[in-house]
Amino acid sequence: MDGFLSQGEHVVGVDIGGTKLMAVVYDHKFKVKGRNKRKSKSSKGEPTEERLTRTIQEALDEAHVDTIRGIGVGSPGPLDPRTGVIIDTPNLAWKNFPLAQYLKKTFKVPVVVDNDVNVGTYGEYRFGEVSDCESVLGVFPGTGIGAGIIIDRKVFYGFSGAAGEIGHMTxxxxxxxxxxxxxxxxxxxxxxxxIAANVAALAARGDAPFILATCGTDLSAIRSGALADAVKAGEKMVEGVIRKAAYYVGVATGNAINILSPEAVVLGGGLVESMPELYLEEVKRGIKEHAMPFLRKNVRIVTAKLGDDAVVLGAACMIAERLGEFE
Ligand SMILES: [Zn+2]
Known part of the structure; x- marks a missing residue:
């Protein structure tokens, strides 16, 4: 994975999440040179863009790097990947915020900003298990459910720039x-x-004692790790809820396969990471029942391999590959 940067050149990959900001400095072979992470929200009311600047600067300091070629950013949407404007990010209080322009001014380098799911899919496609494929569908179930689409080695954006909203497939x-x-x-x-809403209801009526003891019935406390622990503890009804949800993801993915005919599907995110086997089993069942046999034949269905680094790595790779556009 090199050839886009020369020896001694560096790029920065940035992951903007609802809870954390992360910046990683990479060398020309995409080896990590410096890394910095902090909570997205400041307790003192510091604007997100200033926290972001500090996060990037501290990663550069750690890497002992003064000059970089560019910055790639993965951010929650909706956003416009063509202009790098964040349209609305309720968690971070950005509304029509020109993020690419802001970072370009601050660091004096080219910047690309894209949807975090596109960028995460791109990272997996470039550096994960499916790097030999030409067309990849990435599906990331979490608080929301997004998809990244790579067709013929390119991210597919569609007319609006926002293609891939698999979460709102009916x-x-x-x-x-x-x-x-x-x-x-x-x-x-x-x-x-x-899933948490269904599981909380089970807990409230006494059908999920493990969840009730560890998380109570607060939806925000019933996270992927706790759900995985409940399954391990033998909570069958909880397992049933998760299996059904994963099956639905499989049904939607099967429909997407019918339309896009990808070579591989990559599944990532917290739920998949904490219960990969159970999750994959149900997704495969949904795909088998809902994708046309000819279209699903030989399609690889795999779990994401890069974990927390998929977005930073994908973003760094995107800017490195697109530097030519800014010359
Ligand atoms: Zn919806």
Whole structure:
């Protein structure tokens, strides 16, 4: 994975999350030279963009690097990847914020900003298990459910720039309400929040004593790790809820396979990481039942390999590859 940068050149990959900011400095072979991480939100009301600048600067200090070629950023959307403007990020209080322009001014280098799911998929496609594939679908179930689409070695953005909203694929026309206002979206049926709501109900009526003892019935406390522990502790009804949600992800993925015909599907995110086997089993079942046999034949279904580094690595690679556009 080299050839885009010359020896002695560096780029920075940035991951902007709802809870954490991370910046990593990479050399021309994408080896880590410096790394910095802090909470996204400041207790003293420091604006996110200033915290971000500090996070990047401290990663550069740690790497003992003064000059860089560019910065790649993965951020939650909605955003416009063509202009690098963050349209609305409620968690970070950014509204129509020109992030690419801001970082370009601050660090005097080219900047690309893209959706974190696209960037994470790109990282897995470049450095993970599916780097030999030309078309990859990345699906990341978490608080929301997003997909990254790579067709013929390029991220597919669509007319709007926002292609890949698999979380709002309708799976049950009369299903539960989703955060987007529609009914029966994948996200409303299978996100971590949807799972937590069902599991909290089980706990409240005495059907999930492990969850009740460890998390109570607070949805935000019922996280992926706790769910995985409950399954290990033998909580069958909790396992049933998770399996059903994973199956829905498989149904949606099967539908996406019918339309895109990818060579590989990569599944990532906290839920998949904490229960890879159980999760994969149900996703594969959903795909088998809902993708056309000819389209699913020989498609590799794998779990993500890069964990927390998928976005920083993908973002660093994206800017390195696109430096030519800024010359
Ligand atoms: Zn929705």
């Amino acid at each position: 799976l049950e026309v009369d299903g539960p309400y989703c955060g987007c206002g529609k009914r029966g979206c994948l996200e409303g049926l299978a996100s971590r929040v949807a």
